[in-house]
Amino acid sequence: MRVVVIGAGPAGSMAALTAAANGAEVILLERNEKIGRKLYISGKGRCNVTNSADFADFTDKIVTNPKFVFGALKAFSNSDTEKFFTDRGVPLKTERGGRVFPVSDKASDIVDALFLELKKRGVVLKTGVKVDNFVMENGKITALATSAGKFFGDVFVLATGGKSYPGTGSDGSGYALAQCAGHTIIEPKPALSAFAVTSVKTPYRVFGLNESGLPTGVSLKNITLTASFDGKRRSEFGEALFTDDGISGPVALTLSSYVNRAKKVALFLDFKPALDEKTLDARLLREFVSNKRLKNVLPALLPQSVAAWYAKLLPFSEKPCNSVTKEERKNLIAALKNLEFVAVLKPIEEAIVTSGGVKTSEIDPKTMRSKITENLYFAGEIIDVDALTGGYNIQIALSTGYLAGKNAAEN
Ligand SMILES: Cc1cc2nc3c(=O)[nH]c(=O)nc-3n(C[C@H](O)[C@H](O)[C@H](O)COP(=O)(O)OP(=O)(O)OC[C@H]3O[C@@H](n4cnc5c(N)ncnc54)[C@H](O)[C@@H]3O)c2cc1C
Structure with a gap:
């Protein structure tokens, strides 16, 4: 089983390493030369990686479609995030309002931990590769047309993020890919914006x-x-x-x-x-x-x-x-x-997150699998879910990434 993941932010990285841990051969494609550029600048360079709130308080901070991510948050919770990073040599601390940061105050420690784990699990990371289109046959994706030629796979995970801070690589190009696979895009709007x-x-x-x-x-x-x-x-x-x-x-x-x-x-x-x-x-x-x-x-x-x-x-x-x-x-x-x-x-380019994206009713919340294209999964900010500040958005990316990666490997 070959899983191809598009986008190496927190969602795509977590999807790739989880699919690999579940036995799949995994290729992770990222248009930038490095993974996690948005993650690197998150939390003013300190990366507020999750929030320690209990389930009810956590989900209360999700503004759009909270129920859609209940299953993902249970499958990979905020405690799982804390354990994941501490087990990989990144101790965390909890600040005011339950905001969790690396003790080092360095977002790069979070990015590096994901990068090392991708390597450890044998994920093939291809950077500098921009995915331009899906090649579709009989309602299934058979290959990706990219800036570096075609990539073939059995299952695909779309984790290209939202539309804010386009300089980080997430410029909304994933929406056209989702549309190509038959999905509806709820108009992207700025959220957590001035x-x-x-x-x-x-x-x-x-x-x-x-x-x-x-x-x-x-x-x-x-x-x-x-x-x-x-x-x-x-x-x-x-x-x-x-x-x-x-x-x-x-x-x-x-x-x-x-x-x-x-x-x-x-x-x-x-x-x-x-x-x-x-x-x-x-x-x-x-x-x-x-x-x-x-x-x-x-x-x-x-x-x-x-x-x-x-x-x-x-x-x-x-x-x-x-x-x-x-x-x-x-x-x-x-x-x-x-x-x-x-x-x-202010314009969406200056917002911290994007509200809108792939319509949640077209994705199975138990697996993150598309209800329209059977070998496509979604993870992270590309989905029409957004939360307040406090570490909630990265946790949602990690949780949906985990669920998508696990189910893509078992597809
Ligand atoms: C300034 C700032 C600070 C933030 N701080 C926090 C914080 O402290 N805590 C928090 O919880 N949230 C924070 N956020 C929000 C959080 O960073 C995002 O919600 C999160 O990164 C979304 O993860 P993702 O993996 O879905 O998408 P992204 O992190 O955006 O990753 C998507 C990846 O896909 C790649 N990509 C896109 N299109 C293509 C394509 N066509 N082909 C190949 N690759 C492609 C991109 O280059 C990118 O690497 C912050 C956001 C900003 C802008």
């Missing part, structure tokens, strides 16, 4: 981004960001970051995964989620006793650079604060608790 802001709305007027600018580089802790989209609302509490053209940071990345199919998105920033409007008004009254200009008092309420930016958006920021009217205080509170940004997601 937002680009187009305008800022205060209670007084709307500012285009060119006019308002943003307090670039400022990180805000303990804020709430709410997305309003298609008649729905979703709020996230935590940390956000102003970039030169928008909003990023953990809360923005999380929200992006839920709003990426919406037609229009508005973000509302609550700088003071711990204070309700009445309590905040009482605080303002306490602060606004002197004849200092309002803009000089705002730093008591907001980080210095945000306060300076914000003062420019308020028509009364030059006023002595003890002459600020009740109506102005009301508008100030509205802008502090509900500052509106009209926003769009």
Whole structure:
């Protein structure tokens, strides 16, 4: 039995070495000169390889089609990932939020462990080979047309990843291959993405981004960001970051995964989620006793650079604060608790993961086998499954890769 795996990210590497461990002759094709380029830059070069959450908490962090991967996550769980790497000389540590990293803080240790295991299990790795097409006969794949000629096999595993960070090799070319084998592609969208802001709305007027600018580089802790989209609302509490053209940071990345199919998105920033409007008004009254200009008092309420930016958006920021009217205080509170940004997601190329991909109802979740082309299996981000940050996406790639590799060998 010859299994040919396409793409040597975590999903394809795990599929290849598992198929080899189950007795198959395995060829792994990778367009780059090295395996795991995305894995190498993951977790800011530290590789958050999995998350230690229990099954219920883990699956709760999967945004799209969580149930589809239940079987894969049981077949190769987060504990199996931890054991796999520690047994191969890569000790791991668990950080805040259950995020698991190599003790060395080096993603390269994870990539090297996979590479050594591929060698140990006798997988034939062919790098610098881009797969361009499937050669199909009677509804089955018989060969792959590649940049290095034809490759023949009995069973094929498609693990070419998503469409984000195309410089790493995953540029979405696998979607056309899946379509060639009869599969439907759910339109790829950015997930775990920053937002680009187009305008800022205060209670007084709307500012285009060119006019308002943003307090670039400022990180805000303990804020709430709410997305309003298609008649729905979703709020996230935590940390956000102003970039030169928008909003990023953990809360923005999380929200992006839920709003990426919406037609229009508005973000509302609550700088003071711990204070309700009445309590905040009482605080303002306490602060606004002197004849200092309002803009000089705002730093008591907001980080210095945000306060300076914000003062420019308020028509009364030059006023002595003890002459600020009740109506102005009301508008100030509205802008502090509900500052509106009209926003769009940044392009998919800049997103951390891709939402969308091969339609899950066309894949058997117990085996990862195509329900359309009998000698084709899928693994990893090419499938329409995506999760939040925290090590979940790499674990999904490893789990689906394991299941695809095991079943491909037994096909
Ligand atoms: C900056 C960044 C940081 C991230 N950090 C984390 C993190 O810390 N934790 C986490 O869980 N997730 C993280 N992710 C997401 C995670 O890296 C991916 O979900 C995961 O790598 C997907 O694995 P995969 O094997 O399915 O695809 P990929 O890792 O994308 O691998 C696919 C492989 O297929 C190859 N390929 C593509 N097309 C072809 C073709 N036609 N012919 C031959 N080869 C082809 C590519 O070159 C690539 O090597 C991060 C992503 C990014 C972009």
